[in-house]
Amino acid sequence: xSAVTSRAAxxxxxxxxxxxxxxxxxxxxxxxxxxxxxxxxPGKEGTAALAGDLLDRGAGxxxxxxxxxxxxxxxxxxxxxxxxDTLEVGIRLLAQHxxxxxxxxxxxxxxxxxxxxxLRREKGQVLTSIAERDQDTAAVAEMALAETIFPEGxxxxxxxxxxxxxxxxxxxxxxxxxxxxxxxxxxxxLCLAGDLDTRRAMDLVAGLFASWTGARVARAVIPExxxxxRAIVVSRPIDGKTxxxxxxxxxxxxxxxxxxxxxxxxxxxxGEFALGGRLGxxxxxxxxxxxxxxxxxxxGIGAGPLAVRGGVAPQNVRKAIDLxxxxxxxxxxxxxxxxxxxxxxxxLAASIPRRMETNxxxxxxxxxxxxxxxxxDYPEKLPRLIREVTxxxxxxxxxxxxxxxxxxxxxxxxxxxxxxx
Amino acid sequence: MNNRKRTGITAxxxxxxxxxxxxxxxxxxxxxxxxxxxxxxxxERPGITGISHWVEHMNFKGTKTIPKKDITRLIELAxxxxxxxxxxxxxxxxxxxxxxxxxGMLRLEASRMSECLYSKTEVDRERTVVISELQxxxxxxxxxxxxxxxxxxxxxHPYRWPTIGYxxxxxxxxxxxxxAHYRQYYVxxxxxxxxxxxxxxxxxxxxVRRHFGRIPRGAExxxxxxxEPRQEGERRLTLRRxxxxxxxxxxxxxxxxxxxxxxxxxxxxxxxxGGPTVxxxxxxxxxxxxxxxxxxxxxxxxxxxxxVSTSLLPTRHPYLYRIAATAKEGIEPGRIETALAGEIDRLxxxxxxxxxxxRVVNQxxxxxxxxxxxxxxxxHQLGFFETVASHTIFLDLPRRVAAVRAEDVARVARARLRAxxxxxxxxxxxxxxxxxxxxxxxxARA
Numbered sequence: 001x002s003a004v005t006s007r008a009a010x011x012x013x014x015x016x017x018x019x020x021x022x023x024x025x026x027x028x029x030x031x032x033x034x035x036x037x038x039x040x041x042p043g044k045e046g047t048a049a050l051a052g053d054l055l056d057r058g059a060g061x062x063x064x065x066x067x068x069x070x071x072x073x074x075x076x077x078x079x080x081x082x083x084x085d086t087l088e089v090g091i092r093l094l095a096q097h098x099x100x101x102x103x104x105x106x107x108x109x110x111x112x113x114x115x116x117x118x119l120r121r122e123k124g125q126v127l128t129s130i131a132e133r134d135q136d137t138a139a140v141a142e143m144a145l146a147e148t149i150f151p152e153g154x155x156x157x158x159x160x161x162x163x164x165x166x167x168x169x170x171x172x173x174x175x176x177x178x179x180x181x182x183x184x185x186x187x188x189x190l191c192l193a194g195d196l197d198t199r200r201a202m203d204l205v206a207g208l209f210a211s212w213t214g215a216r217v218a219r220a221v222i223p224e225x226x227x228x229x230r231a232i233v234v235s236r237p238i239d240g241k242t243x244x245x246x247x248x249x250x251x252x253x254x255x256x257x258x259x260x261x262x263x264x265x266x267x268x269x270x271g272e273f274a275l276g277g278r279l280g281x282x283x284x285x286x287x288x289x290x291x292x293x294x295x296x297x298x299x300g301i302g303a304g305p306l307a308v309r310g311g312v313a314p315q316n317v318r319k320a321i322d323l324x325x326x327x328x329x330x331x332x333x334x335x336x337x338x339x340x341x342x343x344x345x346x347x348l349a350a351s352i353p354r355r356m357e358t359n360x361x362x363x364x365x366x367x368x369x370x371x372x373x374x375x376x377d378y379p380e381k382l383p384r385l386i387r388e389v390t391x392x393x394x395x396x397x398x399x400x401x402x403x404x405x406x407x408x409x410x411x412x413x414x415x416x417x418x419x420x421x
Numbered sequence: 422m423n424n425r426k427r428t429g430i431t432a433x434x435x436x437x438x439x440x441x442x443x444x445x446x447x448x449x450x451x452x453x454x455x456x457x458x459x460x461x462x463x464x465e466r467p468g469i470t471g472i473s474h475w476v477e478h479m480n481f482k483g484t485k486t487i488p489k490k491d492i493t494r495l496i497e498l499a500x501x502x503x504x505x506x507x508x509x510x511x512x513x514x515x516x517x518x519x520x521x522x523x524x525g526m527l528r529l530e531a532s533r534m535s536e537c538l539y540s541k542t543e544v545d546r547e548r549t550v551v552i553s554e555l556q557x558x559x560x561x562x563x564x565x566x567x568x569x570x571x572x573x574x575x576x577x578h579p580y581r582w583p584t585i586g587y588x589x590x591x592x593x594x595x596x597x598x599x600x601a602h603y604r605q606y607y608v609x610x611x612x613x614x615x616x617x618x619x620x621x622x623x624x625x626x627x628x629v630r631r632h633f634g635r636i637p638r639g640a641e642x643x644x645x646x647x648x649e650p651r652q653e654g655e656r657r658l659t660l661r662r663x664x665x666x667x668x669x670x671x672x673x674x675x676x677x678x679x680x681x682x683x684x685x686x687x688x689x690x691x692x693x694x695g696g697p698t699v700x701x702x703x704x705x706x707x708x709x710x711x712x713x714x715x716x717x718x719x720x721x722x723x724x725x726x727x728x729v730s731t732s733l734l735p736t737r738h739p740y741l742y743r744i745a746a747t748a749k750e751g752i753e754p755g756r757i758e759t760a761l762a763g764e765i766d767r768l769x770x771x772x773x774x775x776x777x778x779x780r781v782v783n784q785x786x787x788x789x790x791x792x793x794x795x796x797x798x799x800x801h802q803l804g805f806f807e808t809v810a811s812h813t814i815f816l817d818l819p820r821r822v823a824a825v826r827a828e829d830v831a832r833v834a835r836a837r838l839r840a841x842x843x844x845x846x847x848x849x850x851x852x853x854x855x856x857x858x859x860x861x862x863x864x865a866r867a
Contacts, residue, residue: 021448023446023447023448023449023794024448024790024794025790026790026791026794056712064712065713067712068711068712068713068717069713069780071712072695072696072711072712072713072714072780072784073713073776073779073780073783074783074787075696075783075784075785075786075787075788076787077696077787077791092791093787094787094790121721121722121724124724124727124749124750125721125727125728125749126727127750128665128666128727128728128747128748128749128750129727129728130665131665131666131750132664132665132666132747133665134665135562135663135664135665136560136561136665137560238663239663240662240663240851241560241663242556242557242559242560243553243556243557243559243560273494273497274490274493274494274497275481275493284550285546286546287546288545288546288547288548288549288550289549289550289553290550290553291550291551291553291554291557292557311553311557312553313552313553313556343494343497343498346498347497347498347500349500350498350499350500350501350519351497351500351501351502352500353449353450353451353500353519354449354451354500354501354502354517354518354519356449357448357449357451357795357796357797358794358795359794361795413560
């Protein structure tokens with residue numbers, strides 16, 4: 001893979017990664033900026049998402065209409081969205097359009113104008129989305145987990161869309177300030193994958209983006225959530241729902257943590273392998289309680305949550321929570337088996353080539369590895385790192401991260417009788 | 422049946438009737454195997470609605486030669502991903518794995534076709550899982566509205582009930598019902614096997630014959646006879662459910678995939694919402710309206726809606742073209758309806774400048790290519806179209822779409838988006854006091 005992948009850092013700090021794949025006449029572009037929801041200014045939650053939504057609604061001398069017409073006429077798809085750590089642009093195009101598309105991309109990220117009229121309209125759309133989100137049991141459960149695991153003022157507490165009050169308070173100058181502070185070349189990664197010559201593509205990007213001045217974002221420090229001394233239970237009733245969403249959460253790990261491979265294996269055994277790992281076997285397969293039950297962790301610049309999630313009928317909430325706890329207790333008490341270790345390690349290691357099959361997938365994986373400081377050869381190294389994980393490491397990670405008794409339990413959905421959780 | 426030189430696709434049929442489509446793609450050391458059956462909710466009747474989807478679930482629960490725990494395990498050990506889905510016309514199972522695991526996947530699909538177990542215990546456990554899937558879907562007001570609109574727009578054709586089924590049927594279906602449905606439809610002459618990716622065609626053909634060749638042909642499958650009568654008058658429904666917003670869902674009667682008007686409808690949809698897709702698997706992921714499309718301009722830039730989406734998918738029989746919108750706060754859904762009618766009227770009048778038409782054609786061509794780039798997508802597209810009609814329709818669509826003229830779009834808009842043939846559903850938020858218990862006849866998308 002490295003034979004056709006190149007990496008270069010421009011003087012302004014932008015890191016460019018290009019990967020050649022001639023299998024199809026298309027290219028995928030991924031631009032990753034350290035400008036996610038975690039960097040929303042206090043009281044202005046939702047700024048990153050709004051800035052992302054408005055990036056293609058006016059830039060330099062280009063109107064929203066001109067930008068849309070350019071992309072749509074060529075059949076180019078353009079998406080921009082905020083995640084927790086990052087603001088990410090994803091573009092898919094037929095290869096012959098690369099120079100023009102890159103030229104527009106540069107204008108969009110370097111000179112967005114955030115027109116008042118567009119902002120007003122977009123705020124209205126976001127307010128509607130917030131009202132919908134607050135009626136969505138899964139979204140409410142996820143938010144409650146973040147709000148409980150992370151203390152007041154912690155950047156990972158920020159809801160991606162913001163709140164009604166924060167959205168109403170955001171003005172054009174807030175977006176401009178956010179752009180000045182966070183959307184710049186330094187610390188950002190631009191990755192291209194597809195039908196291209198890596199050297200020519202690098203030259204093209206360098207020619208267009210070398211003059212991009214602006215924020216040089218140094219990688220932020222995200223504080224660890226404080227250690228909890230007891231369990232917390234949060235109930236978020238939403239009227240008229242036929243199903244409840246459960247979340248059982250713990251603080252997880254950073255992307256750069258040496259525990260990452262062990263946690264990948266642990267998570268796979270607990271709530272991923274086959275049909276939701278041990279959790280799936282117990283709660284879906286044997287008890288028939290849930291259509292979905294799984295565990296997941298999101299490791300970013302800072303430690304995101306590690307959570308067990310499931311959706312069940314109101315009368316089964318207590319039973320499902322009991323089984324979630326039992327599954328974790330059992331794992332802690334008896335550890336994992338040699339057969340589980342073998343299966344999960346083989347599955348995870350063998351899945352890497354498939355996860356990078358298409359241009360958008362490989363652009364995203366490579367940009368991510370570069371952005372989080374793992375290096376573009378990380379996808380090549382990862383299978384080996386996974387195979388080296390030992391049973392002791394997995395059991396040790398379980399001890400340290402599945403801290404039952406100091407967990408956060410949330411239930412969102414139908415109102416439950418008092419003693420349910 | 423063979424036209425490999427031109428298309429890169431080898432199409433054959435085994436003596437037992439199994440259709441096999443092969444396409445070598447050497448971009449990564451992976452293969453994608455999809456086994457399709459011509460069975461879906463259209464093959465059901467009241468009393469057993471949801472049975473095709475439940476059968477799909479049961480077919481992950483072990484066979485005479487592959488224990489339950491190994492069905493997904495073997496795929497994941499090969500670095501693979503797996504899934505399955507059921508819809509109106511189709512049920513399908515897929516595995517995308519490292520290429521050296523191809524034979525294991527063929528063994529699995531052959532076994533799934535012919536010797537699944539259906540133990541009573543597994544049937545009972547899965548009943549509550551499927552009901553949980555239905556209830557999860559009912560939590561979402563938009564899918565609730567969509568289901569109600571489908572059941573109102575279609576009054577005779579079996580496309581009218583939800584693929585997930587009605588709750589009462591899910592509570593009543595027996596093990597023997599499930600097994601009989603499985604035995605009737607899971608026969609080689611009702612199946613299509615698609616393999617794409619890193620393999621050699623000759624070798625793959627040998628493996629396919631080895632694993633599927635001995636499965637006996639089954640009885641011919643009865644065709645759906647009912648034709649939906651022409652709708653002669655608008656139908657409307659207003660629902661009140663707890664929700665964060667108001668929603669509008671408008672359905673029109675759409676042409677089947679084989680109808681020459683299908684390509685015209687794709688262009689029409691492209692003018693309204695942009696970026697028309699024919700990929701039911703991954704094409705709708707993140708598909709908002711294109712920002713140069715007419716509905717984006719009229720509804721989003723017009724400050725009426727916070728979200729708009731449209732849907733037109735290839736089906737065996739005429740199904741629905743739908744336009745759904747989320748009303749912005751403080752906006753009556755009726756105002757969206759009026760603006761929408763204005764845009765449809767524009768199309769019917771033939772207001773379609775050449776550049777607008779070119780843009781839609783370009784968008785379609787790009788999507789057609791991009792959405793069959795991965796081995797998984799490529800296999801899906803060939804299999805989906807072959808199951809519904811023929812994979813050659815998929816291959817021919819770029820040509821057919823490029824041939825659409827402005828007057829075709831106007832004609833189809835007048836004929837198919839007429840007010841007398843539409844069904845308009847509105848969902849308004851209900852306060853807690855107005856909420857009833859979930860309807861026992863509810864359903865949701867599978």
